[in-house]
Amino acid sequence: MDIAGSAALVTGAASGLGAATAAALAAKGTTVYGLDLDKAVAGAAAPADGVTLIAADVTDEEQVRAALARIDEDGAELRLAVNCAGIAPSARLLGRKGPHDLELFRTVLDVNLVGTFNVMRLAAEAIARREPDENGQRGLVVNTASIAAFEGQVGQIAYAASKAGVAGMTITAARDLAQYGIRVVTVAPGIVDTPMMAGFSEEIRAGLAAGVTFPQRLARPDEYARLVTMIAEHDYLNGETIRMDGALRMAAR
Template identity: 65%
Template sequence: MKIATTSALVTGGASGLGAATARRLAESGAQVVALDLPAAVDHAAPAPGIRYVAADVTSADDVQAAVDSIAADQPALRIVVSCAGIAPARKVLGSKGPHDLDLFRRAVEVNLVGTFNVLRLAAAAMSQTEPDEHGQRGVIINTASVAAFEGQIGQVAYAASKGGVVGMMLPAARDLAAVGIRVNTIAPGIVDTPMLAGLGPEVGASLAASIPFPQRLARPDEFAELARMIIEHDYLNAETVRMDGALRMAPS
């Protein structure tokens, strides 16, 4: 899949993994629509080739409006990278009692239902476009986490939601094969994002020391580069690619 002269949709596009991916795709010639919550969009730094849209990924109307905002005279939507997500931390049973059910629901709603909402509406739009010379209409990349496989103490909601992202990939790829759309997943390890930076340098250093090699935190631009590689690799379909420096998460 050629990135230049396409339109791309990136969720969580105003910060962290999404912002790095939006920039990388724009630098590669795509016209990028970066979705994020209104407060994040308000603080996003303008960048050439990127148009920020305030949207909630769990809203069918918001996502449909963002997809529809790609005008007929613009390049066809060919690329979707879903990075929007939340990471609540709570034990099944903690000092304050059982895990809050609404918090669990919210994690699944944003991380899993939101990802599926974007996938289904973007796929519908892609299916109406003309295929390229290889029969391709698009590629969708979802973001899971190593927590989908090795969820730590306090990550039950996050791990469940990200495990769902991994689980829906293969049937989604099979469903969309008939219209020439590939579906893949990236499962990052510990990435140096603003969310992690907020925990302080000592926490970051401790986490980096747990990674076999390279013994450092991953960078958002490395996630963006991996997304670019997956987009351009036409035979890569229904795969989860771990980007974790050989990390296998311990219980805590």
């Protein structure tokens, strides 16, 4: 799929994977609309040329619809949606203070799983209105899971459940949207050097990198972004969850 000249919607675009992806897509000639929470947008660095940041909560139907309406109002044709928004709090199923907080579990699923589903369904509705290319393709949705979906560590039960849900939606979503010429692919990153990692000491970061088979380092956000652009260009990738983890298999802790 040629994404140049079309529009892309990227969530979590104020930093980390989302910001890197938005910049990479803009460099390919795509007009990018990046969604993030109001506070994140207000505190974000100036976006790359071709990227417009919009304050919106991915779990809110009306806010996502408003962002999609903005794309239509600007006369841009949405062909690609990339879900990068997510949270990763840590809590054990049963800890010293008692059982896992139920509201925390619901919040993680709401942002990571329901938010992804909400954006995917509404973006698919918008993409389906586009004219197909010569191969019958109208667009693509890329979702973000995690290797925690398969090897969740101690304290990751909510995060692992939410990301397993994202991975689990992939083949069904691809089958549901095939009649509209829309592909669905999920990326499951390993340990990525995002702002979330900035609070860790160099010793901890080195220890995390040492667990990666090869290359023995943390992944970079731009590597995730390059994978997204490759998926967009590779029309036969569909219904698949791709691990981007340097052959890392997570230990229990």
